[in-house]
Amino acid sequence: MSFIAYLNGVPPSAWTIQNPDNLFTWEERNNITGSDGNPTLAAYVNNSNYLGYGEQDYLTTDMYDLTNLTNGVLNFDLAKTQYSATESDILYVSISTDCGDSFALVYGLHGLALSTIPNYNTTNNWTPQTANEWRTEQIDLSSYVGEQIIIRFQNLNSYGNSTYIDNVFIDGILATNDFDVSELSIYPNPTSREFTINLGNTAHNNINIVNSLGQQLKQYDSSVFNNNSQANFDVNGIKIPKKLLIK
Ligand SMILES: [Ca+2]
Numbered sequence: 001m002s003f004i005a006y007l008n009g010v011p012p013s014a015w016t017i018q019n020p021d022n023l024f025t026w027e028e029r030n031n032i033t034g035s036d037g038n039p040t041l042a043a044y045v046n047n048s049n050y051l052g053y054g055e056q057d058y059l060t061t062d063m064y065d066l067t068n069l070t071n072g073v074l075n076f077d078l079a080k081t082q083y084s085a086t087e088s089d090i091l092y093v094s095i096s097t098d099c100g101d102s103f104a105l106v107y108g109l110h111g112l113a114l115s116t117i118p119n120y121n122t123t124n125n126w127t128p129q130t131a132n133e134w135r136t137e138q139i140d141l142s143s144y145v146g147e148q149i150i151i152r153f154q155n156l157n158s159y160g161n162s163t164y165i166d167n168v169f170i171d172g173i174l175a176t177n178d179f180d181v182s183e184l185s186i187y188p189n190p191t192s193r194e195f196t197i198n199l200g201n202t203a204h205n206n207i208n209i210v211n212s213l214g215q216q217l218k219q220y221d222s223s224v225f226n227n228n229s230q231a232n233f234d235v236n237g238i239k240i241p242k243k244l245l246i247k
Pocket residue numbers: 019020021022023024025055056057
């Protein structure tokens with residue numbers, strides 16, 4: 001079962017941007033070819049026009065509760081090129097467990113290790129042209145299970161080239177006594193419209209679909225299962241985030 005926060009380009013309202021020099025920083029960029037090959041709205045830093053070195057720009061998430069997870073993985077999609085070996089930006093990811101007072105580094109790459117294409121790219125304002133110019137980064141959060149965490153993305157510029165991130169979410173296993181997670185399956189997950197829940201031999205529950213802020217988008221009574229172990233759902237017509245949280 002997935003525990004999903006999300007970002008489709010636009011930071012949710014509780015996310016914050018810190019831009020100490022008041023110059024370039026994290027912004028939205030629309031109609032970018034996304035990690036699934038379709039147009040997406042991605043969070044972007046225009047490092048190719050950002051004439052400066054060592055300037056730091058922070059994109060900081062809302063707080064996420066990992067107390068009911070038995071493991072956790074932070075996923076995000078990255079599209080990134082570097083201008084040259086010397087004009088090469090850095091991306092850091094850090095985690096706070098004290099409401100943002102302090103952060104511990106969990107990810108930091110620069111140079112071609114950060115780039116999502118093989119070579120340097122001097123195209124001004126580079127944009128990904130195909131899905132395979134994106135890479136999904138995965139960061140193990142198991143040591144943060146039981147905590148409430150804030151995630152911080154930090155762009156450290158070096159007059160390099162574009163940095164895009166999209167589809168930030170936490171994937172994990174819910175620890176709950178309400179049902180046997182190993183019995184339950186949801187597919188496809190994540191989904192944008194239709195999905196099937198198979199309860200196996202577990203008791204029938206009401207199904208709540210909520211977004212990452214915990215707001216309920218739709219509720220189904222357990223009668224939707226009609227005494228079968230499996231039911232199909234169609235969430236077409238409700239305003240949903242790019243990825244769903246089903247619990
Ligand atoms: Ca800045």
